[in-house]
Amino acid sequence: MGAVEVEKVQGEVDRSEAACVDEEYEYLLKNKDQGITFEEYCRRRGIEL
Numbered sequence: 451m452g453a454v455e456v457e458k459v460q461g462e463v464d465r466s467e468a469a470c471v472d473e474e475y476e477y478l479l480k481n482k483d484q485g486i487t488f489e490e491y492c493r494r495r496g497i498e499l
Contacts, residue, residue, distance in 0.1 A: 478491060492498070 474488070474491060478486065478488065
């Protein structure tokens with residue numbers, strides 16, 4: 451029973467990480483004409499690489 455609970459929690463983490471990656475990708479696509487790199491995006495959002 452404990453293993454099933456752990457898998458469920460890990461699945462939730464994976465989905466939130468995927469949502470974050472989707473957000474980053476959409477932002478970069480919308481702003482590609484401005485030449486914003488992934489590093490610049492992280493710096494603006496305060497994300498450490």
